[in-house]
Structures are given as C-alpha cells and as structure tokens.
Amino acid sequence: MRAGPIWPVTLECGDLVLRPIRYRDKKEWTEVRSRNSEWLAPWEASNPDPAGGLPDYRQMVRSLKSQAAQATALPFVITERIATAGSPAIIGQLTVSSIVWGSAMMATLGYWVDRGRAGHGIAPTAVAMVTDHCFRTLGLHRMEINIRPENGPSLRVVEKLGFRDEGYRPRYLHINGEWADHRSFALTAEEVPDGLLRPWLALRPS
Numbered sequence: 001m002r003a004g005p006i007w008p009v010t011l012e013c014g015d016l017v018l019r020p021i022r023y024r025d026k027k028e029w030t031e032v033r034s035r036n037s038e039w040l041a042p043w044e045a046s047n048p049d050p051a052g053g054l055p056d057y058r059q060m061v062r063s064l065k066s067q068a069a070q071a072t073a074l075p076f077v078i079t080e081r082i083a084t085a086g087s088p089a090i091i092g093q094l095t096v097s098s099i100v101w102g103s104a105m106m107a108t109l110g111y112w113v114d115r116g117r118a119g120h121g122i123a124p125t126a127v128a129m130v131t132d133h134c135f136r137t138l139g140l141h142r143m144e145i146n147i148r149p150e151n152g153p154s155l156r157v158v159e160k161l162g163f164r165d166e167g168y169r170p171r172y173l174h175i176n177g178e179w180a181d182h183r184s185f186a187l188t189a190e191e192v193p194d195g196l197l198r199p200w201l202a203l204r205p206s
Contacts, residue, residue, distance in 0.1 A: 007068040011129045015081040017088045026057045028090050039115040048174040072099045078126050091117045094126050106142035121204050123157045128196035135189040146182040158185040
C-alpha cells in the first residue's frame with residue numbers, strides 16, 4: 001500500500017530512465033514530437049468538440065502535475081542514456097492515468113516512443129518497469145492499456161508482456177478526429193507474482 005505522496009519518482013533500467021516530465025523539457029519534447037508527427041498522428045488523441053483543441057505543452061504539463069499532486073497520475077518521459085549526450089535524451093512518454101484507490105486500486109497506462117527507437121524493446125521495458133512499480137510499490141491491483149486494433153506496434157508490446165485481452169470497446173476514445181474502437185488489455189498483480197520486468201528481460205533478445 002502507498003504511504004504518503006506517490007510523486008515524483010524516477011525509475012531506471014540499464015540505459016533507460018523514466019523521470020517526471022518538466023516545463024523545461026518543452027524544446028526537446030516538441031522536437032521529438034515534431035519529428036514523429038506522421039508516425040504518431042493515427043493514434044493521437046483529439047477533441048470531439050469541433051470548436052475545441054488540445055492543450056499546448058505548458059497546459060499539458062500543468063494538468064499532469066496537478067493530477068500527480070492529487071495521486072491520480074504518474075506522468076513520465078522516457079529517456080535514454082546516449083554516449084554522445086550529456087544527459088539522457090527524451091525518446092518517448094508514458095503516463096499512468098485515472099488512478100483509482102479504495103476498493104478498485106487500478107489505473108490506465110498509455111505511451112508513445114520515437115520511431116527511431118521503435119523495435120528495440122524500449123516500450124515493453126518501460127511498461128514493465130512502471131507496472132511493477134505500480135503493483136509492488138504503490139500497491140495497485142490492476143493495470144489497463146487500451147489500444148487501437150490497427151496499432152500493430154502497441155499490440156506487440158502488450159502481447160510480449162502477457163497482458164490479457166479483454167475485448168473490444170466500441171467508439172471508446174476520440175482519436176485523430178473520430179470516435180475510435182479500442183481493444184482493452186489488463187493485468188492484475190496476482191497474475192504476475194514475479195513482476196513483469198525480470199521475465200521480460202530474460203526473454204528479450206540481446
């Protein structure tokens with residue numbers, strides 16, 4: 001069970017470092033997102049209000065920080081240590097959201113990774129790190145991930161980690177300008193008594 005504040009926290013595994021998103025990350029985060037705009041566009045959340053829009057970077061970080069302070073979210077950037085860089089470079093983002101305590105003890109997880117680092121085990125490693133943290137440190141019971149049926153790379157992440165397919169959610173989220181169907185995947189703490197990270201690293205190709 002959690003005791004006191006749940007945020008901020010930094011998680012590390014080899015060269016991979018998951019840390020809190022910051023206002024001063026704007027330039028680097030924006031560059032990565034811009035470089036990956038076409039890669040991420042089909043899975044991008046959108047506003048169903050025709051007159052509405054998405055928050056800018058500062059508004060997004062302010063909202064995420066507020067949710068973290070209320071113990072309802074864990075907003076990480078995924079960074080990687082690179083020999084030629086002075087500090088770990090941003091290569092993606094992972095957010096645990098909709099954390100519910102009490103009798104539910106559950107949360108939802110979402111992520112994206114730089115296309116140039118896709119296929120290198122970054123996303124499954126990050127998901128495993130955070131899921132283990134939520135189960136073992138925070139005492140959560142259930143983690144859920146919702147994915148577009150057409151999103152092959154993300155489907156491979158949950159398949160590699162053994163998330164259970166719970167079926168379709170028709171018109172579940174507004175994505176890329178329309179209400180889109182999703183497949184829901186989940187794990188409970190009892191299903192992974194040894195955690196996710198250690199088994200995944202043991203199976204991960206070198």
